[in-house]
Amino acid sequence: MREHFSIHCDASAMAANMYTLANPNLYDFMKDNNASHYLRLTGFGLEKDIRHCLTANTAPVLPVYQQGSLVKANI
Secondary structure (H helix, E strand, C coil): CCCCCCCCCHHHHHHHHHHHHHCCCHHHHHHHCCCHHHHHHHHCCCHHHHHHHCCCCCCCCCEEEECCEEEECCC
C-alpha cells in the first residue's frame, strides 16, 4: 500500500514498525506481549482461528484497489 498512499500519521508508522518487529511470528508476538485481542480470543478457545488469521497467503483471492473500488485481482 505504501506504493499508492502517503500517510503521515504516528499510528500508521507505529503499526508498520510493530509489524516489522512481529513479522517472523505474528502469533508468538501477540502471545508474548499479552495483546488484548489475543487474550480475549484465546479466552473463547479461538487459538486455531487466531493462528489461521495471522497466516499469510491463505485466501484464494487477492483484492486490489482500482478506480475507487476493491476488486478481485487478475493473477
